[in-house]
Amino acid sequence: MFCCLMPAQALHAQMSATSPSGAWEEWFFGQRRYGLGYIPDDALAKAVAQRDAGSRVTKSSFAASLVTAEPRSITEGRWFSFGPTGINSTLNDLVSGRVNSLAVDPQNPATLYLAAAGGGVWKSTNRGGRWVPLTDQLPSLASGAVAVDPFSGDIWYGTGELNFCRDCYYGAGVYRSSDGGKNWSRINPDNFLSSPTSVIVFDSQKPGTIFIGRSSALWRSTDGGANWEVVLRGTVTDFALNPANSSIAYAALGYFSGSPENGIYRSTDGGASWTRLAGGLPEQSTMGRIALTVASSSPTTLYALIANASDFKLNGLYRSLNGGNSWSRLGSLSADVLTEDGAGQGAFNLCLETDPRDAGVIYAGGSDLWKSSDFGANWQSLSLAAGLHEDPHEIVFDPSDQQTFYLIGDSGIWRSADGGRSFTNLNQSLAITQFQGVGLHPTNPNLAVGGTQDNGTALYRGGLLWDQGRPGDSGAAFFDSGDPQVIYTVARYLSVRRSDDGGETFHLAATGLDPSDRVLFYPPFLPDPNEAGVLYLGTYRLWQSRDRGENWVPLSGDLTAGTGMISALAVSRTSSQTLYAGTSDGLVQVSTDGGINWFRFETPNFPNRYVTSIAADPRGPERMVVGVSGFGTGHVFRTEDYGASWEDLSRNLPDVPVNAVLLDTISPDTIYLGTDIGVFALQSDGNWAPMQDGLPNAIVLGLSQNATTGLLAAATHGRGVFAIATAEPAMTAPRFGAAVNAASLDAVSLAPGMGASLFGANLAAKATAAGQSPLPTTLEETSLLINDVAAPLFFVSPAQINFQVPFELSGPLLEMRLRNSRGEAVMHVPWRNASPGIYQNNGSGIILHGSGALVSESAPARSGEELVMYASGLGAVEPAVVSGETAPFSPLARTPVSPVIRVGGVATETRFSGLAPGFVGLYQVKFVVPQGVAGTATVSLEMNGVESNTVLVTVLP
Numbered sequence: 001m002f003c004c005l006m007p008a009q010a011l012h013a014q015m016s017a018t019s020p021s022g023a024w025e026e027w028f029f030g031q032r033r034y035g036l037g038y039i040p041d042d043a044l045a046k047a048v049a050q051r052d053a054g055s056r057v058t059k060s061s062f063a064a065s066l067v068t069a070e071p072r073s074i075t076e077g078r079w080f081s082f083g084p085t086g087i088n089s090t091l092n093d094l095v096s097g098r099v100n101s102l103a104v105d106p107q108n109p110a111t112l113y114l115a116a117a118g119g120g121v122w123k124s125t126n127r128g129g130r131w132v133p134l135t136d137q138l139p140s141l142a143s144g145a146v147a148v149d150p151f152s153g154d155i156w157y158g159t160g161e162l163n164f165c166r167d168c169y170y171g172a173g174v175y176r177s178s179d180g181g182k183n184w185s186r187i188n189p190d191n192f193l194s195s196p197t198s199v200i201v202f203d204s205q206k207p208g209t210i211f212i213g214r215s216s217a218l219w220r221s222t223d224g225g226a227n228w229e230v231v232l233r234g235t236v237t238d239f240a241l242n243p244a245n246s247s248i249a250y251a252a253l254g255y256f257s258g259s260p261e262n263g264i265y266r267s268t269d270g271g272a273s274w275t276r277l278a279g280g281l282p283e284q285s286t287m288g289r290i291a292l293t294v295a296s297s298s299p300t301t302l303y304a305l306i307a308n309a310s311d312f313k314l315n316g317l318y319r320s321l322n323g324g325n326s327w328s329r330l331g332s333l334s335a336d337v338l339t340e341d342g343a344g345q346g347a348f349n350l351c352l353e354t355d356p357r358d359a360g361v362i363y364a365g366g367s368d369l370w371k372s373s374d375f376g377a378n379w380q381s382l383s384l385a386a387g388l389h390e391d392p393h394e395i396v397f398d399p400s401d402q403q404t405f406y407l408i409g410d411s412g413i414w415r416s417a418d419g420g421r422s423f424t425n426l427n428q429s430l431a432i433t434q435f436q437g438v439g440l441h442p443t444n445p446n447l448a449v450g451g452t453q454d455n456g457t458a459l460y461r462g463g464l465l466w467d468q469g470r471p472g473d474s475g476a477a478f479f480d481s482g483d484p485q486v487i488y489t490v491a492r493y494l495s496v497r498r499s500d501d502g503g504e505t506f507h508l509a510a511t512g513l514d515p516s517d518r519v520l521f522y523p524p525f526l527p528d529p530n531e532a533g534v535l536y537l538g539t540y541r542l543w544q545s546r547d548r549g550e551n552w553v554p555l556s557g558d559l560t561a562g563t564g565m566i567s568a569l570a571v572s573r574t575s576s577q578t579l580y581a582g583t584s585d586g587l588v589q590v591s592t593d594g595g596i597n598w599f600r601f602e603t604p605n606f607p608n609r610y611v612t613s614i615a616a617d618p619r620g621p622e623r624m625v626v627g628v629s630g631f632g633t634g635h636v637f638r639t640e641d642y643g644a645s646w647e648d649l650s651r652n653l654p655d656v657p658v659n660a661v662l663l664d665t666i667s668p669d670t671i672y673l674g675t676d677i678g679v680f681a682l683q684s685d686g687n688w689a690p691m692q693d694g695l696p697n698a699i700v701l702g703l704s705q706n707a708t709t710g711l712l713a714a715a716t717h718g719r720g721v722f723a724i725a726t727a728e729p730a731m732t733a734p735r736f737g738a739a740v741n742a743a744s745l746d747a748v749s750l751a752p753g754m755g756a757s758l759f760g761a762n763l764a765a766k767a768t769a770a771g772q773s774p775l776p777t778t779l780e781e782t783s784l785l786i787n788d789v790a791a792p793l794f795f796v797s798p799a800q801i802n803f804q805v806p807f808e809l810s811g812p813l814l815e816m817r818l819r820n821s822r823g824e825a826v827m828h829v830p831w832r833n834a835s836p837g838i839y840q841n842n843g844s845g846i847i848l849h850g851s852g853a854l855v856s857e858s859a860p861a862r863s864g865e866e867l868v869m870y871a872s873g874l875g876a877v878e879p880a881v882v883s884g885e886t887a888p889f890s891p892l893a894r895t896p897v898s899p900v901i902r903v904g905g906v907a908t909e910t911r912f913s914g915l916a917p918g919f920v921g922l923y924q925v926k927f928v929v930p931q932g933v934a935g936t937a938t939v940s941l942e943m944n945g946v947e948s949n950t951v952l953v954t955v956l957p
Helices: 022-033 043-053 382-386
Strands: 080-083 101-106 114-116 122-126 143-148 155-159 174-177 186-188 196-201 209-214 216-220 228-234 237-243 249-253 263-267 287-294 302-308 314-320 329-332 351-355 358-365 371-374 392-398 399-410 410-416 435-440 448-452 457-460 466-470 477-480 486-491 496-499 523-527 535-538 542-545 566-571 579-585 587-591 612-618 622-627 635-638 660-663 669-677 678-682 688-691 700-705 712-714 721-726 735-741 755-761 784-786 795-797 802-806 812-820 823-830 864-870 898-904 907-908 910-915 923-927 935-943 951-955
Touching: 101 399, 101 410, 114 143, 122 155, 155 196, 196 237, 209 237, 216 237, 228 466, 237 287, 263 287, 302 351, 302 371, 351 392, 358 392, 358 399, 371 382, 392 755, 435 477, 448 477, 466 486, 466 496, 486 523, 523 566, 535 566, 566 612, 579 612, 612 864, 622 660, 669 700, 669 712, 678 700, 688 907, 712 735, 721 735, 721 755, 735 812, 735 823, 755 812, 784 795, 784 802, 864 935, 898 923
Parallel strands: 101 143, 143 196, 287 351, 435 700, 612 660, 660 700
Antiparallel strands: 080 721, 101 114, 114 122, 143 155, 155 174, 174 186, 196 209, 209 216, 216 228, 237 249, 249 263, 287 302, 302 314, 314 329, 351 358, 358 371, 392 399, 399 410, 435 448, 435 712, 448 457, 457 466, 477 486, 486 496, 523 535, 535 542, 566 579, 579 587, 612 622, 622 635, 660 669, 669 678, 678 688, 700 712, 712 721, 735 755, 755 802, 784 812, 795 802, 812 823, 864 923, 898 907, 898 935, 910 923, 935 951
């Protein structure tokens, strides 16, 4: 929403923090180029390569068997998704995250490819009903454009987001996949570097001709991508081909704040040469961002939506009826289309499309979606009528059903099949929320809170679907340590909010804060770890509240070099008199008298870089660890003398910004870093090990650890929240991390008979597996009681327990109580009568042919073939089976109802659903591959209205 109205400069342009746009872009781009002055070319890809080539730990395998050994160390553990796979919005039904581009497969229009702003490419084979990620391991998940080659079916993905916004992240080139998204190769790596991508367009009349628009030029290839040439220089914001004659092409160059190159250009020779169009268009110097469309039903009819270069408000909607020779301004479109809260929005989101059947039906998107059915004479807002989220980014029509279009924007994706009168929400299963940070509940592992870009303060309550406490932009968010029903967040600038009812409602808590202070868009905001209700917030000076935000007073003067802002804060865990502040202009200051006096040391080995995070060491107020952004220097430093001297801990850490520093709550020598390429942990040899197993290559902006459970959570800016159970041998009492479905490894509700895994620390003395059935309820002096019923145990270890949920349990809430020789731990988890998960290996389902052979690329399934799929969490069976005992061969134990199986989005025949005979807690489902499905297809299972994870299967055409 409002967060991105004032855009950033181009990637390598330097901007003063005091300029009008400075505060908006300083929080994200400014910090990454501060000190060096720019972001190095190909910085992200080089950092990922350095990480992957360096010291790596062995990844442990979480295979389908419930008797696998647990990870050997924290860096060998596996992250699991905390979600959200959608946020229940207070205003707009289910929301997910910002989506920038959508491609409909022209050969199979049920297949969609979606490019999320910070979440990479996702694929759906049922018109958006279910989604699976395809690019989690590419160097950049920042998305600019995705397209499908109409001839080969190859997927093309351009990284880097060209929306001129505060958190539009740089990319790592352009990629192509020829196998449905399983594998990717980089295109033109010498030229397609960090700069963002805006459009990828294939010439449907000339195989091998491709146009790619980027922030500095329009590129063309006429040989399928083997060779490339620049055909037009400038910031490309849109591009279109004449559908009747593709030798005629149009390009919009629309740098948001104006450029001598801005304008609308036409080529009549297939893109080799270009002419700027003028007649009737606005003065060139006034043009900012431009959206452009050519009417499919009338190829000489063009429309252009243009924002002002000065204030980003509406310059005008222009139409040409003669292929661009002359233009006229359509004056009836409301200026509200590009305005929100009085500010211009046109630099950030600007989209335009016509109905492919009727050149007079126009859709224009900015702050809202508008429609005209009479060539622009009259307009209506579709967003207000349909309850859509604000800020659309693209409108894409279905080529097989031209009355159907998809709308993508800041909160995900919707589909309309009736010209915009109604919309279907397609956000479920999209884990693409852009978090700024996450706060874990001090004791309850099933509660967390996080601040997101434009999708509000999100509340985790034990399931992958989160709830929205308040809408809009949200930064830091955390629970009150004295009363966890109290939740705090800061929306933007000085908009501090507090909830007293567990996140159901929020009210402003900012009395006394000075709105004229220099302040970051998301200011540092944190609680005092020693005294509940005491809060701190940084502008250019430090503010304190001692009454849970009701009143604020300044504790300091200007702690910056004169133009910067406080960007990091910390309070000593041993004395609240010791406070630490880091600034956007590279300073670290310390106060030992509660903020009255401050001092800093000029030390040559601490770099002039934007300070992103300060972690106070509990072993003494003089000790802290500091992380910095930018490039070309070290990124993490430690002091044990209040900053008089610094030790550079960077060592083998890749040259990449550090966004968050966290000291382990039990063992502060263990340091975790959240970076632009994932999470790292400091090992005993002083080197850094990447903690990447199960974690996408997303930006990690925040880290949080629950001192009671040991759960470590990472807030990503585009892939939601991930968590991992940390193990600390020195701690004697057991502690819980999370309970997950053993098949999907998702943190979901537990169901009767389900195979499940529990992660934590000190859960058992050593690793031990059960011998044979019936399964024991005690292993290595460890037992697990669920609502006082002993759970059968497959396997126990210090960090993991695999167990069967007893059939006799019911909900809605289950108490899990673990007991061993070291003590006891308790947590609560939700219950459902079914909570399905499909066993998988690297995304492919554990699915067998009738012969018992695994379905694979070398042994694909065929249409009409009966397959066997293995799952967990399908619930009760008939006849009943005793918990912990193997399922009988006769009679077979069947589920009372059959699940709905979808292959490639197509519901198919289910021939058996029940327990696999001879196994404990393992379900098998026999189903038929439907006709018409071919290639790499998705498989999902729905039981009693609850959806499983989605896996992949290879089907022979």
